[in-house]
Every structure is written in C-alpha cells, then in structure tokens.
Amino acid sequence: xxxxxxxxxxxxxxxxxxxxxxxxxxxxxxxxxxxxxxxxxxxxxxxxxxxxxxxxxxxxxxxxxxxxxxxxxxxxxxxxxxxxxxxxxxxxxxxxxxxxxxxxxxxxxxxxxxxxxxxxxxxxxxxxxxxxxxxxxxxxxxxxxxxxxxxxxxxxxxxxxxxxxxxxxxxxxxxxxxxxxxxxxxxxxxxxxxxxxxxxxxxxxxxxxxxxxxxxxxxxxxxxxxxxxxxxxxxxxxxxxxxxxxxxxxxxxxxxxxxxxxxxxxxxxxxxxxxxxxxxxxxxxxxxxxxxxxxxxxxxxxxxxxxxxxxxxxxxxxxxxxxxxxxxxxxxxxxxxxxxxxxxxxxxxxxxxxxxxxxxxxxxxxxxxxxxxxxxxxxxxxxxxxxxxxxxxxxxxxxxx
Ligand code: ADP
Ligand code: MG
Numbered sequence: 001x002x003x004x005x006x007x008x009x010x011x012x013x014x015x016x017x018x019x020x021x022x023x024x025x026x027x028x029x030x031x032x033x034x035x036x037x038x039x040x041x042x043x044x045x046x047x048x049x050x051x052x053x054x055x056x057x058x059x060x061x062x063x064x065x066x067x068x069x070x071x072x073x074x075x076x077x078x079x080x081x082x083x084x085x086x087x088x089x090x091x092x093x094x095x096x097x098x099x100x101x102x103x104x105x106x107x108x109x110x111x112x113x114x115x116x117x118x119x120x121x122x123x124x125x126x127x128x129x130x131x132x133x134x135x136x137x138x139x140x141x142x143x144x145x146x147x148x149x150x151x152x153x154x155x156x157x158x159x160x161x162x163x164x165x166x167x168x169x170x171x172x173x174x175x176x177x178x179x180x181x182x183x184x185x186x187x188x189x190x191x192x193x194x195x196x197x198x199x200x201x202x203x204x205x206x207x208x209x210x211x212x213x214x215x216x217x218x219x220x221x222x223x224x225x226x227x228x229x230x231x232x233x234x235x236x237x238x239x240x241x242x243x244x245x246x247x248x249x250x251x252x253x254x255x256x257x258x259x260x261x262x263x264x265x266x267x268x269x270x271x272x273x274x275x276x277x278x279x280x281x282x283x284x285x286x287x288x289x290x291x292x293x294x295x296x297x298x299x300x301x302x303x304x305x306x307x308x309x310x311x312x313x314x315x316x317x318x319x320x321x322x323x324x325x326x327x328x329x330x331x332x333x334x335x336x337x338x339x340x341x342x343x344x345x346x347x348x349x350x351x352x353x354x355x356x357x358x359x360x361x362x363x364x365x366x367x368x369x370x371x372x373x374x375x376x377x378x379x380x381x382x383x384x385x386x387x388x389x390x391x392x393x394x395x396x397x398x399x400x401x
Contacts, residue, residue, distance in 0.1 A: 005095075007400065009171045009400070011052065011177075012174075014171055016052060016057055017056055018113060021058070021060065022055045022062065022164070023062070023146075023149055024145040024147070024148045024149065024150045024394075025048075025049075025173075027041060027042060027061075028041065028064055028152065031065070031076075036080050039084050040361075041362070042084050044175050045085075049089060049116060053091075058111035058113060058117075059111075059141055060117050060119065061085075061119065063081075063160075064123040064128065064158075065121050067123070070124070070125060070127075071126075073121075073124070076121055076123075078118055078121050079120075082094075086271070087117065092116075093116045093118055094115070095118055096118065096119050099251070100125060100139070104142070108143075124260045128158045131158055131162065133159075133160040133163060139163075140164050144168070146165055147172070148170065148397070150176070150394065151175060153382065154393070154394030155381050155382040155385040155392050155395035157364070160179070161397075162397040167264070170397055170398045175378065179378065179379060182352075182375045183387065184353070186255070187229040191316030191317045193311075193314065193316055195217065195219045195315040195320045196219070196289075197221075197319070197320040198221070199224030199227065199358070200224045201225045201226065201242060202242070202244055203244055203247045203250065203251060204224075204244055206226065206386045211323070212388045217319075218263060219263065219266060220266070221308045221311065222265065222267055222268075223335065225242035226322070227247075228241045228297070229243055229244060229250070230254075231288060233249075233255065234267070236291070237289075237292075238291060239273070239293050241291070241294035269287065270302070270304050271288055271289050272298055272331075272332055273296060274331070275294070275296075275298075277326060284301065291338070298325055298326045299331075299334060299336070300325060300335040302338070305324075308342060312342045315351050316351055318351050318353045319382075320356075321356045321357045322360055323360060333366075337363065344373060347372050353372075355376055356380070361376055
C-alpha cells in the first residue's frame with residue numbers, strides 16, 4: 001500500500017519469537033484520585049502487546065504520563081494503569097516502580113515468555129526529554145528489540161521515543177503502523193475529492209497545517225474561532241468573537257494561495273451568536289454578515305453545517321480536526337455534532353474518513369459515531385506535525401523497509 005514514504009519495518013516484518021520486546025506505548029492517560037478516567041490509549045496498545053505475547057515474547061512497556069519534569073512525582077505514577085491494562089489483556093501485569101537501575105533491570109531480565117511488565121514513568125528522569133544517550137542506552141538494557149507503538153509521542157525526540165533505537169533493532173508496533181499507513185495514504189494518494197475540515201480556537205495553532213493541506217486537498221472547510229481571521233480578511237464584522245487580528249493578513253494570504261492552487265475554501269455562512277460564553281445564555285443564529293458588534297460567534301449555524309455535509313457526501317476522503325464551535329457548552333455544540341454525523345455518513349458513502357485531535361475525538365464520541373469513522377488518529381500534535389510534512393523523530397529512528 002502506498003504510504004507517502006513513511007514505510008518502516010514493523011513487528012510483522014521480524015521474527016520476534018521469544019525475544020524480549022521493549023515497547024514504547026502512549027499511556028499518557030488522564031488520572032484522577034489514582035484512577036484512570038479514560039482508557040482509550042490503553043486499549044489502543046493492546047493489539048501490539050498481544051501480538052508479542054502470543055509469540056512468546058517477554059514484554060517490557062514504557063511510557064510517560066504528564067509533565068513531571070525529570071523528577072519522581074507520585075501524582076504522575078503509571079501504577080494506576082496496571083490494573084486497567086491487566087483487565088484489557090486478560091492477564092496479570094507486573095509494575096516495576098523504576099524505569100532505570102539494577103533493580104528494574106533484574107526484574108525485566110526475569111520475565112518469562114508471554115509475561116508483561118510496565119516500567120514507571122520515563123519522565124521521572126531528566127534524560128528522557130533531553131534525549132540523553134546514557135538514558136537511552138540504559139533503557140535499551142530492558143529488551144532485545146525496540147518496538148515503538150507510541151504514535152502520540154512520535155513528534156518528540158526523547159530517549160524513550162527515539163534515542164533508544166540507536167541501541168536495539170527498532171520497528172513500529174501495530175498502532176504506529178496503522179497511523180502511518182492511513183495518514184501517509186491521505187498525504188500521498190487520497191481518493192478525490194479530498195475534503196479537509198480544520199477548526200478549533202486559534203488560527204496560529206494550525207497555520208502550518210492549513211498551509212500544508214492547501215497543497216494536498218480539493219476543498220478546505222474552516223470553522224471555529226479560527227474562521228474569524230478569514231471572515232475578517234473578507235471584510236466581515238466578527239463582533240466580540242475570538243480573533244487574532246495580527247493574523248488577518250496571513251488568512252488573506254492563505255486564501256490567495258488556495259485560489260492559485262484551485263482549492264475551494266468553505267467559510268461559515270451563518271453563525272450562532274450570544275452576548276457571552278456561559279451556559280444557559282440566550283443565543284440565536286444569524287447570517288455571517290449580520291454579527292452585531294457587541295455579540296460573539298460561538299458556533300457555526302445549520303446552513304454552514306449543511307454546506308460541509310454536502311461536500312462530505314461527495315468526497316472520496318475526509319480529514320477533520322477541530323471543533324467548529326465551543327462544543328463544551330450544549331448551546332454551541334450543534335455545529336460540531338453535525339459535522340461528526342456528516343463525516344460519519346460519508347464513510348457509508350465509501351469515503352475514507354479520519355478525525356484527529358483530543359477535542360475533536362471527544363466530540364466524535366459524544367455524537368456516538370466513533371465506530372463509523374475509518375480511522376480515529378491517536379496523535380494530537382504528532383498527527384498535525386505529520387500532516388505539516390515534518391519528520392517525526394519517533395518514526396525516523398525506526399528501520400526502513
Ligand atoms: P483538537 O483538540 O481537536 O485539536 P483544538 O484544541 O484545536 O481541537 O480546538 C478546540 C477548542 O476550540 C475547543 O476548546 C473549543 O471550545 C474551541 N473553539 C471552537 N470554536 C470556537 C469559537 N467559535 N470561539 C472560541 N473557541 C472556539
Ligand atoms: Mg485540543
């Protein structure tokens with residue numbers, strides 16, 4: 001399958017039988033009062049772990065959680081992950097309360113075929129984020145091969161995501177493989193027309209992605225707070241809406257680039273406005289050129305959703321990142337839920353549909369359409385950097401095909 005040049009060796013390409021696998025996973029899960037409150041990332045790592053245990057590999061897992069800044073911090077311990085992971089795997093998982101040192105090394109050396117252990121948070125040591133070769137080498141002593149399945153951390157050049165690969169044979173896990181295949185295909189050979197929907201709060205968060213996707217897609221739909229810079233560039237009043245005024249010239253330049261590239265830009269045609277951003281506030285829908293100076297737009301209106309839905313219904317590929325409104329409040333969630341349903345419906349029409357981003361995936365789940373997407377990308381920053389065309393250190397370090 002063409003994958004846009006992201007072709008890396010994966011666990012399926014090696015004879016892994018019985019070899020001790022050191023696997024970088026993304027267990028950066030939300031923990032409250034010592035309990036994991038969302039196990040999505042744990043579940044996503046299960047296929048690779050099972051693949052390895054089924055082949056008699058002792059499996060040593062490592063991950064970061066939160067930002068402990070190089071020091072142990074009990075609130076960011078990976079210990080709460082162990083029981084949740086054990087439930088998902090249907091087998092016991094050993095917790096090793098250090099990631100480095102002789103005690104941890106003895107524990108991982110003693111693992112028997114098919115046993116699984118989880119090391120403590122790699123970011124409890126300063127050498128992870130600085131990509132210290134000594135830390136990478138010490139981590140490498142836990143395995144005979146390195147498997148990177150942490151797509152969500154692949155944009156970081158850390159000891160556990162990339163440095164360690166210098167000391168062991170290094171391949172992609174199954175989750176990493178799928179992310180690279182789907183996203184690589186989207187960049188290299190998308191079925192056309194290719195609709196990209198980008199939204200969220202601020203244009204500066206995603207400027208580079210917008211520019212990169214202009215060179216790839218056929219239709220670019222913009223929404224959320226970010227759309228305000230484009231609307232203002234077209235001379236429209238945006239009232240009290242969130243806007244980065246200094247970015248208006250950039251928005252104008254992007255629209256010129258789109259015109260030159262033959263890419264159609266869809267901007268909101270109606271908005272949901274209110275005097276303030278709070279639950280229970282009076283709100284109503286107005287045409288986009290009728291936003292009063294003392295009001296703010298917090299969502300796109302139904303005609304704007306319909307416009308994007310129509311484009312999705314004839315698309316061959318749809319990529320979506322960013323809520324089109326302040327979906328956290330029910331008053332301003334309809335646009336985002338409408339987009340979730342419209343993109344999900346495009347899958348049934350034969351389109352390849354991909355959503356990415358923490359808030360966007362939360363909205364897809366709220367809409368109850370998660371299973372209808374072709375792919376929900378597990379990377380936030382990593383996905384966007386890949387789409388920007390940046391090399392990902394956690395991918396670059398793996399053996400090429
Ligand atoms: P993701 O996590 O999916 O990448 P972002 O974090 O970029 O998405 O954007 C999500 C945020 O954008 C949400 O918190 C949402 O409230 C905000 N947002 C969307 N539309 C607007 C708007 N019109 N005004 C202000 N904020 C908005
Ligand atoms: Mg977000």
